[in-house]
Amino acid sequence: MNASGQTLQDAFDVFTLFRQAEGLSPKTINWYRYIMRTLMLSPVGVPGRAKMSKLSNEELYRHVASLSFGGHGGKSLKASSINGHVRGLRAFFNWAYQENYTEERLLENLKPPKPDYKEITVLNDAEITRLLIVLKNEPRNLAILTTMLDTGLRITETAEATLDGLDLSSGHLKVMGKGRKERIVLVGMHTRRHIVRYLRSVADTRRSNNNRIFIAEDGGPLTKNALALVFARLKIRSKIPRLHAHLLRHTFATRYLLAGGNALALKQLLGHSSLKMVDNYIHLAAADAARSSGGLSILDRIHSGEPVENHLAPAVSQAGFVNWTSRSTYEDGYA
Structure with missing residues (x-):
């Protein structure tokens, strides 16, 4: 078969099989499909019937540029979304070059736009x-809330956590994270009590042979969408407009650093493959420390007659740059 003579759609079908053979999750495969469907259906994109050997950087640049000014179904995408499109396209065309579908590595020199950074409180x-x-009379939702605050689990990881992976005596919870990477997180004593209270409130007959820790009202698996709806309602009930499930993960990570936890340990607890994402939490911890420092202006301290050094050291430590001995989240006032 002449690979270069294949169409864009043909090549992408093979790429999909290749990634599935590598063990990529259905979610990641669907993400690639979304990126390529956007390219093939865009008025300024590349149709699926286009020959791989005829593709050029120019038409791909035109498609990417259109995403920022209404080329995505009439909507302009944010820099973070365009960043994802570029990364997905580059992954596909890098593979296509290695498999001889193209004579050059298309989009090789295109740098994805940097996402806008928004301060998270x-x-x-x-x-x-x-x-x-608000959740004191809702055992399941209270156990979910405290588990996510105590461990920093993602919403999908929380929904899919199993009874087999939970050791209440030691406080260990084994979960399957992104990229099918298994890891163990630590669950505090208060959270374990909430989990036990919830499990006792659920009759075994309601579980429908479901091994998940948290189940739906009908006894079936609790889905990611159902859990997202819980937080959408909780946002209104608690009158915290910025609340969403992932904010609990941000809160866990920031509090962990403020308590003296080190970045390498946090990387493992969060299930990240590199320290790059943890850098964001170091920034959050520093910002949170600045907000709560009560004013550490050097000149203000000099004029007050107080030694500046007495105030600078705690501020730096609060920002998570000094490796204190990590304490339990509940000892630090989580709940």
Whole structure:
């Protein structure tokens, strides 16, 4: 078969099989399909019937550029979304070059736009307390909330956590994360109590042979979408407009660093493959420390007559740059 004579759609079908053979998750495969479908259906994109040997950087650049000014179904995408499109396209065309579908590595020199950075304000003690009060009579949702705050689990990881992976005596919870990477997180004593309370409230007959820790009302698996709906409603009930499930993960990571946890350990707990994402949490921890420092202006301290060094050291430590001994999240006032 002459690979270069194949169409874009033909090549992508083989690429999909290749990635499935590598063990990529259905979610990742669907992400690639979305990226390529956008390219093939765009008025300024490349149709699926186009020959791979005829493709050029120019038409691909035109498609990517259109995403920022209404080329995506009449909508302009954010820099972070365009970044994802470029990364997906580059992955496909890099594979296509290696498999001899193209004579050059298309999009090799195109750098994806940098996503806009927005400051995230994590949950404070008063807001966490408010959430706990709102859910005090809802054992399942309270156990979910405390589990996510205590472990930093993603919403899908929480929904799919199993009873087999939970060791209540040691506080260990084994979960399957992104990229089918298994890891163990630590669950605090208070959270374990909420989980036990919830499990006792659910009769075994309601589980429908379901091994998940958290189940739906009908006894079936609790889906990611159903869990997202729980937080959408909780946002309104708690009157915390910025609340969403992932904010609990941000809060866990920031609090962990503020308590003296080190970046390498946080990387493992969060299930990241590199320290790049953890850098964002170091930034969040530093910003959170600055907000709560009560004003550490050097000149203000000099004029007050207080030694500047007495105030700078704690501020730096609060930002997570000093490796104190990590404490339990509940000892640090999580709940």
